[in-house]
Amino acid sequence: xxxxxxxxxxxxxxxxxxxxxVIAAYPITPQTSIxxxxxxxxxxxxxxxxxxPVESEHSAMAACIAAQTAGARTYTATSSHGLTLxxxxxxxxxxxxxxxxxxxxxxxxxPPWSVxxxxxxxxxxxxxxxxxxxxQSNQEVxxxxxxxxxxxxxxxxxxxxxxxxxxxxxxxxxxxVDVPEQQLVDSFLPAYSPDLxxxxxxxxxxxxxxxxxxxxxxxxxxxxxxxxxxxxxxxVEQEFKHVFGREHGGLLERxxxxxxxxxxxxxGSVAATAKDVVDALRANGQRVGLARIRAFRPFPHDxxxxxxxxLEGIAVLDRSYTFGAAGAMFTEVKASAYxxxxxxxxxxxxxxxxxxxxxxxxxxxxxxxxxxxxxxGAEDEVEWVDVVGLPRRWH
Amino acid sequence: MGKTxxxxxxxxxxxxxxxxGCGANLVMRYLLKGLGExxxxxxxxxxxxxxxxxxPSNCLKIPLLYTAFEATGAAxxxxxxxxxxxxxxxxxxxxxxxxxxxxxxxxxxxxGAAERRTDAIYVMYDNEAxxxxxxxxxxxxxxxxxxxxxxxxxxxxxFKHETKKDIMAIMQAHRIPYAATxxxxxxxxxxxxxxxxxxxxxxxxxxxxxxCPPGWRTNPSLSVEIARLAVDTRVFPLYEIExxxxxxxxxxxxxxxxxxxxxxxxxxxxxxxxxxxxxKGVDDSWIMLLLKESxxx
Numbered sequence: 001x002x003x004x005x006x007x008x009x010x011x012x013x014x015x016x017x018x019x020x021x022v023i024a025a026y027p028i029t030p031q032t033s034i035x036x037x038x039x040x041x042x043x044x045x046x047x048x049x050x051x052x053p054v055e056s057e058h059s060a061m062a063a064c065i066a067a068q069t070a071g072a073r074t075y076t077a078t079s080s081h082g083l084t085l086x087x088x089x090x091x092x093x094x095x096x097x098x099x100x101x102x103x104x105x106x107x108x109x110x111p112p113w114s115v116x117x118x119x120x121x122x123x124x125x126x127x128x129x130x131x132x133x134x135x136q137s138n139q140e141v142x143x144x145x146x147x148x149x150x151x152x153x154x155x156x157x158x159x160x161x162x163x164x165x166x167x168x169x170x171x172x173x174x175x176x177v178d179v180p181e182q183q184l185v186d187s188f189l190p191a192y193s194p195d196l197x198x199x200x201x202x203x204x205x206x207x208x209x210x211x212x213x214x215x216x217x218x219x220x221x222x223x224x225x226x227x228x229x230x231x232x233x234x235x236v237e238q239e240f241k242h243v244f245g246r247e248h249g250g251l252l253e254r255x256x257x258x259x260x261x262x263x264x265x266x267x268g269s270v271a272a273t274a275k276d277v278v279d280a281l282r283a284n285g286q287r288v289g290l291a292r293i294r295a296f297r298p299f300p301h302d303x304x305x306x307x308x309x310x311l312e313g314i315a316v317l318d319r320s321y322t323f324g325a326a327g328a329m330f331t332e333v334k335a336s337a338y339x340x341x342x343x344x345x346x347x348x349x350x351x352x353x354x355x356x357x358x359x360x361x362x363x364x365x366x367x368x369x370x371x372x373x374x375x376x377g378a379e380d381e382v383e384w385v386d387v388v389g390l391p392r393r394w395h
Numbered sequence: 396m397g398k399t400x401x402x403x404x405x406x407x408x409x410x411x412x413x414x415x416g417c418g419a420n421l422v423m424r425y426l427l428k429g430l431g432e433x434x435x436x437x438x439x440x441x442x443x444x445x446x447x448x449x450x451p452s453n454c455l456k457i458p459l460l461y462t463a464f465e466a467t468g469a470a471x472x473x474x475x476x477x478x479x480x481x482x483x484x485x486x487x488x489x490x491x492x493x494x495x496x497x498x499x500x501x502x503x504x505x506x507g508a509a510e511r512r513t514d515a516i517y518v519m520y521d522n523e524a525x526x527x528x529x530x531x532x533x534x535x536x537x538x539x540x541x542x543x544x545x546x547x548x549x550x551x552x553x554f555k556h557e558t559k560k561d562i563m564a565i566m567q568a569h570r571i572p573y574a575a576t577x578x579x580x581x582x583x584x585x586x587x588x589x590x591x592x593x594x595x596x597x598x599x600x601x602x603x604x605x606x607c608p609p610g611w612r613t614n615p616s617l618s619v620e621i622a623r624l625a626v627d628t629r630v631f632p633l634y635e636i637e638x639x640x641x642x643x644x645x646x647x648x649x650x651x652x653x654x655x656x657x658x659x660x661x662x663x664x665x666x667x668x669x670x671x672x673x674x675k676g677v678d679d680s681w682i683m684l685l686l687k688e689s690x691x692x
Contacts, residue, residue, distance in 0.1 A: 022476045024469075050476035055507030059469035062462060062504070066437065066473030069460055072480055074473075089463055198458045198474070200433045200486050207461030208450035 001179050007170030010138040010177050011077060011103040011163065012037035014145025016047045017185040018101070020075035021192075024052040024063035026082060029115045030171045031105045034077040057082035061089040061100075068098040069206055071197035073149065076100070079167065080107035080121040087125065093160045094129025094222065096207060099152030099192075100160040101145060106134075106268070106319075107167040108354040116355020117167040119268065120320040122296075123328045129222055131161040131229055132296040134267035138175040140248045141165050143240065146180075150189050150236045156228040158194075166269040167355065180244055188243050230298045251300035253292040254307065256282060260289030262313040262344075262370045265304075265333050267293040270317065270358045277363040288367050293329060301336040308337035311344040313374025315366050317385075319352045326382045345370075347378045351385035362386055362394050400583050402428045406456045411446040416615025418605035418622060419443060421579035422520045423455075423491070426601070429589025430516075432457065434487045437471050439501060440464035441493035442527045443520070467492045468504030471515040487593055488515040494535035495525045498560045509569040509598045516592050516599045519562060522607035530610045534560040537630075539673050540661045542610075547664040554664060558676070566600045567636050574600040575635035575644075580623035584633055584644055591635075604631045612660020624655040629681045634688070641687040652677050 005013070011034045015023065023042070025035040041047035050067075054060045057078050064074040078086065083104050093100050106122045108114035122132060133148065135141045141163060148161035165171055198206055210218070234250050241247040255275050257263055264274055271292040281288050291307055293300065308314060314337065318327025325331060330348035337343055349366050352358040362385060373379070386394040406427035413420045419442055427434065437460040438444055444461060447453045462470035467490040474488045490508075492501055497519040505517060524542045525531040532542040537559045541547045545555040566574045573595045577585040585603075592599040604625055606618040613621055625631035626647050633645040652674045656662040665673070 021480045022473065024473060024476070048480075050480045052472050052476050053511065054469060054472065055503060055510070059466065059472070059504050059507055062466035062469035063473030063476065066460060066462065066470040067477035068473075070474055070477035070481070072477035089466065092463055198435060198460055200435060200458060203453060203456050203458055205447055205450065205453040205455070205459040205461065208447065208453065209445055210450045214450065
């Protein structure tokens, strides 16, 4: 059924269609309408689940961990400070190999206070062992929620996943979304039944103390699982396409990259704007393209490498900044491209922090800049875009 | 001699890694005797996160979910929600945490779980300091006690100068259906309360005194005796609060407090006036408890 809905409702419908059984959540702007909608689904009986109105995000994740350990499919949603408060237990969820699915409405961190989009909160969780999917549209939010359960619950993966939607740009903006039939989703996503769960009659300890001669093997297995997730994401998306007739681009969506000389790499909703800009520049004869990082974890190293080897220049637009280094996506892209025989010129653009608009004009300027420096080399590796007081004019 | 009412079944194996004379070993043992096999326990960071042994060993005969330090209240909420959604309604969900994990870092999650009327039993084994990390003061350390972060000596005559948080009053304020104090020196009273807690639905709280020989600087062979002295000197009265009504389950004889203090190294620095001050605090608390009992609150 086609409905008009916000990214937040797309998240809620995704969790409902996936038949989440335990939902533990705490409100935070701009995530609230996700949990409001889910609370309503549970209250009306449309979704047969337990809704646990916990007293913090830390408790939300801890409750999901316990419920998932007991064999229930769980879901939660949060944003910025809520996500970072969870940090400790995010590691717990992945270490315990629990396929929890969570939406993070990506929002800037304080101070100063901001409720608007950037990716600092999500990027700060990159080492927690979660799969991370950045979404471009509300449809993708819904579809990725369903796909994430299937990817994560497969025996070779058993890791949690974070679905990232940009604050307000997706969370509170309505778009037409195709809401699939429950029956169809059920045929795609079977009920959760893990090999191992906590249950009476079996005196198992979950999360016990281990010695130094045991610990590394647990981490090694999680590493293998994250590797497996890469292929699993691709396979599940093909199955999804077969059932629902849609796909979203695997780990790295490539838009008009085939014969491109320079490519912009970015993630999230700004990619939609960038596609329009690419179309416009292409109409003027410029050989540009867009590569959208859909999965930040596992990172699409191979995809970036094969793309980079054919390019003159890569612009990486990060909507966050890792202080003392560069944008996290830039660092990853650069590392992936390092082993290319012929490396393109690469430059990092930091833009759109705290909800600042990244306009088509700004994206045009970035394409302009990268095309110039692709020929003569980059002077500065990282440039902050559209910051008051800096010499370059972006508008 | 009459027959004991203590169930013979054991749900712990020998070989926990607890210290000699560890009160928390007895607390777990009696608790599980009262609860039986259909129990799942969640344990945060605390001595008991280590005591079951290294993976894959587990000295408990029941399933055990480890959780983060501050998360016990949330973990038992999640366990109960999953059991509910799966239609399992004959399993007792237990949170088992130390005093630091309860009255300090875990207080928020505990309060949330209690307020949500989570159907679970929360047990705080109270060794009155952060013992697993090596005897640092907690909100549950009594006034006057030495710990490594309330060192004795120097110009300030250092020891803990703040009184112990009254966790039972905090739980009573949450209007939970049942809360009780227990001591490993009174196992029949202990198990009776656990059995009563098990029979009630909703959020239940057990406050168990747990002598700690390394932390209290006591002879490991005296742990049960010290736990008894704590009750008999009224430092740790045995009572229960059922639907808001207080009932003292052992009218302690009121031995002089010094009897309890003098066997513990952590109180050795106290002067006579300080002991008198402490005695007054104990007397006042006892009177308050009697008043609560007689007034039905």
